[in-house]
Amino acid sequence: MENNHDQKPHAVMFAYPLQGHVIPFVHLAMKLASKGFTITFINTLSIHHHVTKSQPHIAAKDNIFAGARESGLDIRYTTVSDGFPIGFDRSLNHDQYMEGLLHVLSAHVDEIVGKLVQHSDPPITCLIADTFFVWTSMIAEKYNLVNVSFWTEPVLVFTLYYHLDLLRKNGHFASQDNREDTIDYIPGVRAIQPKDLMSYLQATDDISTVVHRIIYKAFQDVKRADFIVCNTVQELESETISALQEKQPIYAIGPLFPAGLITKNIVPTSLWSELDCTHWLQTKPHGSVLYISFGSYAHVSKHDIVEIAYGLLSSGVNFIWVLRPDVVNSDEPDFLPVGFEDDVKGRGLIVTWCCQIDVISHPTVGGFLTHCGWNSILESIWCGVPLLCFPLLTDQFTNRKLVVDDWRIGLNLCDKKLITREEVAAKINRVMGGKSGDELRMNTKELRKILDNALNSTHGHGSSEKNLNQFIDDVKLKVREKLGVVTWETNGIPI
Incomplete structure (x- = not known):
């Protein structure tokens, strides 16, 4: 156990295999690595295939983070099967693909995380996975990892899913004839119309689709997360974030952009070839x-x-x-x-x-x-x-x-x-x-x-910068708790 608490935090990161989720995950990986984390980023083979195929100029086809590593960031990269062949049309066979993500992917992830935990240096201490995955707490608990859920959408959307039980109880969801009046009982949400709910919560005919089942399981699982990080800004959704903060530690650290945004991101994330306009x-x-x-x-x-x-x-x-x-x-x-x-x-x-x-x-x-x-x-x-x-x-x-x-x-x-x-x-x-x-x-x-103000890094004044630094400190503390490393001071000397 010697010096375990002094080692760099090492996080395994796994984005939901859709481009809109991969992009903020890549940006979060870069941000954490720039603040001293070692990152092992996992992509599905399918996402990796599409990204590398769309970028013929990539020199290191086995590692989309090659440019980030050259710039001094400790980001490792690996891939895992999602259970389907590369040529399988995931868009055309949407429901079949989602069933695979729900039932099959966890076995592949379990296997690869197990290997990483055994062989990584510094040791893996943290799992950062997309909130929509249903297996995060199971794998985090199995390997004694800090469990971080990363939400890539607004906190308003998160909190509506989080309180599905209230929507159901009040007849605004999952009833034969959903109510159409204003929803004003969700903590941190003053009022919202049913037409402004996410499409899956507006459904009246079939609420047992594979996507509904993923949502139900994912939002049971997220309640077991140690921390939740969100790609949003405190000032844009302050009431909603404050209400959630009473239930679980949640950090608004967005917007997650590459440094300067307009500078070309050194990690490719596009699934298609890009035309220069x-x-x-x-x-x-x-x-x-x-x-x-x-x-x-x-x-x-x-x-x-x-x-x-x-x-x-x-x-x-x-x-x-x-x-x-x-x-x-x-x-x-x-x-x-x-x-x-x-x-x-x-x-x-x-x-x-x-x-x-x-x-x-x-x-x-x-x-x-x-x-x-x-x-x-x-x-x-x-x-x-x-x-x-x-x-x-x-x-x-x-x-x-x-x-x-x-x-x-x-x-x-x-x-x-x-x-x-x-x-x-x-x-x-x-x-x-x-x-x-x-x-x-x-x-x-x-x-x-x-x-702009949220991302202000001068003395950590910006809300997102401040929240990110707090999150990192809290993760390090949680890692020490999980490792059983307790420090206290006697006459100013750590023991």
């Missing part, structure tokens, strides 16, 4: 380009794609539109109106994928039509770009509430259930120009100041 953007006037992306995971109906296309056509704005080949369906490649690309030639650029930060940080971009993924929202605030909100699933409906109703940095794309080309064109023009757009931009700049 810089040259095209430079040909457009300042603030004139609308960026459109529905993220790396969600699907959109062909009807909605067509209405957005016609709305863009009549709006007259310049735009970059990210359209993944599988955005409608993995086996339906032709979804744009016939002749659309010819009609918008010169003012519209359609790409299968690009580096989002490079685009929205460019001065010619004046708006972002988004699915309301949390990473996209934080990046937009940082870049001062107002949002046009088109949530598609999961947390995105709740994120929309924060953006449009609470912070007033965006508009709803369609206020009615059915999207129409006329409303799309009108909303695009409101965000891109006029009084409405100016107000959104002003509010976005105010939020950017809050993010």
Whole structure:
């Protein structure tokens, strides 16, 4: 046991195998490593395959953290099978894939963590896993590791899942006829409408889907975590964080960006090859380009794609539109109106994928039509770009509430259930120009100041910097407790 308490903390980190989760996990790994942690980062073989395939210039294909290691960070890297062959279409076979994550992945993770615990130097002392994993406490307890749950979405979303029992008890979830009145009984949440709950909590027909079962199990498991860290900012969600703090130690340490954000991240995380849009953007006037992306995971109906296309056509704005080949369906490649690309030639650029930060940080971009993924929202605030909100699933409906109703940095794309080309064109023009757009931009700049202040590292004054340092101190203390290392002072001498 000698000197165990003086060793560097060594954390195993495992992100949920979706790009929107991998990105903040990578940034957290870099941040902790820069503060003295040794990190062993685990990716699934599938995520690793897609990242390395999309980055042909990566020299060390076996380690996406090679650049981070060269810069002096002690980040090791390994991969694990998710139980499916590399060629298996996880998007097209979504439910089957999720069943595998629920039932099969834990055995693979258990095996690899067991090996790491046996052979790592310094010894593994901590497990940092995505909140959506259902096995974290089991593995942490088995190997006597500090159990850290990392939440990659807003704390508002976390606390709604955390209090599923209250939603169920009050008839707002899991009843044949869910109540539609205001929800005002969740600790730390003043009021929220049922339409602003996450998509899985709005379901009335089937609440036993594989995703529901993952949510139920994950939010039972997270109540056994030693610590919860969140990619959010204390000042943006203070009441909600304070209410949760009474139940478990929780730390708001966001936004988790690479240093300076605009500097190129040295760790690749993209699952697709990125087209460089810089040259095209430079040909457009300042603030004139609308960026459109529905993220790396969600699907959109062909009807909605067509209405957005016609709305863009009549709006007259310049735009970059990210359209993944599988955005409608993995086996339906032709979804744009016939002749659309010819009609918008010169003012519209359609790409299968690009580096989002490079685009929205460019001065010619004046708006972002988004699915309301949390990473996209934080990046937009940082870049001062107002949002046009088109949530598609999961947390995105709740994120929309924060953006449009609470912070007033965006508009709803369609206020009615059915999207129409006329409303799309009108909303695009409101965000891109006029009084409405100016107000959104002003509010976005105010939020950017809050993010700036939170990340202020001068004397650890920023709330996120302060919370991160406190988290690190608390983890080190917990490690010593678990190792049975107790220190006290007699005449000023540690024993």
